[in-house]
Amino acid sequence: MNNPTNDGPIVRVHGVHKFFRRGSERLDVLNGVTLDVPEGEFLGLMGPSGSGKTTLLNLIAGLDKPSQGEVRVGDRLISAMSEGELAGWRTRHIGFIFQFYHLLPVLSAYENVELPLLLLPLSAAQRKQQATTALELVGLSDRVRHRPGQLSGGEQQRVGIARAIVTDPTLIVADEPTGDLDAHSAKEILDLLCELRQTLGKTILLVTHDPRAAERTNRLMHLDKGLLVEQRL
């Protein structure tokens, strides 16, 4: 499947600062964060609200740019890419999983999963095959025609995961994927993420509050006051 050209870490964050301006006030969110994520790692990121977890995630996913420092994913220096380039890049390299699933309500599970494939030069048959495979992987083969409104929270999140992996991205970023789920569904989702990592060798970046979710990662980092602290290897 995905073959990065170099053997080094798949994500390299180097000396990243990020601040926002609110009027004349300057709000420092990240103060010199450096982080390497090797391929196939399931990395957990924890921290109190406002600690900059999501900001860091956004920078790595190419949704935002650092005020200072470099972000590399695979062999690309994404902190230097234009917005237009980033949009195309995200499709191929990043799979997103959100707390509130963010599925398009009018599209069926299958169509939601197929959506990112429409941006790639694939034939209809190829799209169908990839989307079906992804849905099979998350165990939703029997619910492909259902709309998000007809699915439970856990099922919706599984559709979200299928959508995230369907383009075979370099990196999967998950922002509180279990935050809106009951304990049972949350466990199922975490099982699924672990399985993806084990069977497909996916690199996963997980932002969470939930200690049960954090437990499942193979490395856990803590972000506090804009600085990154390793908690557990």
Place this chain on the structure above:
Amino acid sequence: MILKLLAVAVALMLLLWGIGKIPLSYNLRNLTVRWKTTLMTALAFTAVIALLTVMMAFVEGMKRMTEGTGRPDNVLVLSDGATDEGISNLPIGDLSEIENLPEVARAEDRPLASREAFMVAIQSAPTPSGGRPKRRFLQLRGIEDPRLTAWIHDLELLPGGSWFSEAGVQEAPADGDTPAPMIQAVLGEGVARELGRDRTPQQLAAAKKPDRLDVGDTFTLGNRTWIVVGVLDSAGSTFNSEIWAKRSLAAAMFGKENYTTLVLRAKDAETAKRLETFLAEGYEKAALNPKVELDFYKDLSETSAQFSYAIGFLAIVMSIGGIFGVMNTMFAAVGQRVGDIGVLRLLGFNRRQILVSFLLESLLIALIGGLLGCAIGSLSDGWTASSVVGGHGGGKFIVLQLAVDAEIIATGILLSLSMGLLGGLLPALSAMRLRPLDALR
């Protein structure tokens, strides 16, 4: 022209569809999920487009009528200064000299010329339901030789009819209560229909044709009874609204002592043009206003140009209804789908594709409404309506048939799509400007 523009518009739409990566089914589903809003917006388009289609069909019918009358090799001669048959007054003495000009074609050693007296007669229309007495303006053409006149104007009788006799009258039936002889008349089909409406239910029950007067039917005009001897196959020309009768009878009744019109058949169109010029500039015995017949009737369609301006004005004004209506809808759609837009952007859809998607959605609403409007407006095809053509001091009362053609439909759809585009643009731009992260917050 319009068809080409429409082709361009459709091509643009297809292009948008082609470059848009967000599936059209996404837009269609959203439209059906919010079907009430979609329907109301589309119906506003329908109202505007249906109305415009009917109005354009009216103008088209008027144009067809005035442009469908007249031949390029006929020259219509009126008196100087008269732009309208009704006020023309030709001195009788000069006519035969003009008729015998070498440019005028001949048959059986007779010049092919028709002397006519056009007049507007007032008829007190019977009012079976009581109420205010109605009257009607009937266009009467007094002529000498109906066969010759009809031949010059390219007209024939519908089957079963005949021309009026040399005397122009016939005996009233012995048991009738009108001892005076009846005046024979040949009716245009349109006026036969109009007069046919006056019949009482009993008359209608006995009538040969329920929709119009036919040979043998009678009507009253100027205190006399007139009998229909023939009906002209005149659909599509202004003669459709005329009554033809013996000039000597009609003129005496309605006070037209002189001829109003002389129609000359020239040898060909080129000769007709020459004859027109000669009569206007070279002929010195009388001041005349000659005109190639085809041009004369074309000038009457100036009235339809005025209607076209009015329709243009209304189209612009009413479009504002459609544009702002769809703008409301699309702004609401954007507002409601901020989350969708955010996700799409995160997944890698770029700004242009968001723009295209929302534009297509607005165009879709416009297309649905426009098509429905065209369909409803097209029902008017074939309706008959009366109108007055030609301006000041005269004018002809005509009965025309509304006509919807491909160009009108194309105009309707084109206008509809333009409204959709204009109305959808701002909301689509606002959707495009949304930043993905803000959108998901």
Place this chain on the structure above:
Amino acid sequence: MKYFKLIFRNIGRNPLRSLLTSLVTIVLVFVVTMVWSILWLLDIVTTEKSENFQAMVTERWSAPSHIPLSYAEVLGRGAARNPGDVRPLDSMTWQFYIGTLDPEDPSSKNMMFTIACDPDKIAAVKEGKFTTMMEGLESLADGQEDQLIADVAKLKDAPRGIIVGQNHLKITNKRIGERFKLTGVSITKGLDLEFEIVAAFPPGRYDTMAVFNREYFNNELDAYPRSHNGQKHPLADRSLNLMVLKVADSAAFTRLASQIEKSPELSDPAIRCETMASGLASMLEMFRDLIWGMRWMLAPACLATILLVIANAISISVRERRLELAVLKVLGFRPYQIMVLVLGESILLGAGAGLVSAALSYGVINWGMGGIAFSIGFFDRFMVPVDAFWWGPAVGGLAALLGSFLPAWTARSVKVAEVFSKVA
């Protein structure tokens, strides 16, 4: 009052939507106002009057009407022959004179339609009271009446004087006191007249009407043969187009009409005597399909569009505010109060926009454009009546009421539990 405030706030909530919706209403009510202004006048002139009853005499069988001027005297006494016959209270002769300002370009923009008549019939003071034979002038303000009386006096003094409409001042580009020349066209071709503008009609109904002393016209007609090899003008024997007679009431009219139509003095050509309203209605008969289309297609299509746009805007607002409406219900608002809240917002918006539109059309059309140019029969310009100030808000408000009824009903029946369950 608080309630009102809430409604106002809601209108201001989504200013863009409120703005777009009111613009649609303004523009379309503008069209409706134009159409109705035309129909309004046509309806007024074709409605039978109960007072100021006027009869119109025209040629019976032939159009356009041309009757001998010698009929005027007989008609003036109502063709009364026997004692006890009804006599008209007053009468006025109308002789049309149509001319162009530019003989090189006799198109309609240079055309002037004038009436030769007896100046005393335009306006006079009889027994201390202002009287006129011209419909529409009887409702002038006092100051305007005095002015008109003075103007008519000037017209009587100036043999070539003319009182013109406001519109003529524009097209001739002349002021009161100046002269202009008309070249006769159509039926009055061959008669070229020169006029001195002595006054102008007050703005309104008579903006495109001009009147001058009939003596000037008839003298010119009589003099015509001298410059034309002794040939009479075609109009010479039939220069009277119509005669207006004033009668007391409809009973008197019926008798008068029968006297006139049966009079042997008035039999060749035969004439017709009918009420003014009926005569004008007959003339408009030629335009019946056009009028029908304006009344039953154009105006309704505009109304339907307004209704749909408002309905749409309000239903969007209701959908967006479901949560809020549910909260209001929790706070104890009754269903009808919620309904009134939604209806109130929409009606206020519609009626407000309608009022703005009415004011706009009144100003723009009457002052800016000099009326709606729409030539139909005798009429070629229509003013927006003051009544538009109630049509506008009424039309806007009513369309809004109808349009927002369903959305308001939806709002009224918002199920609190449902809304909250969706949110949670």
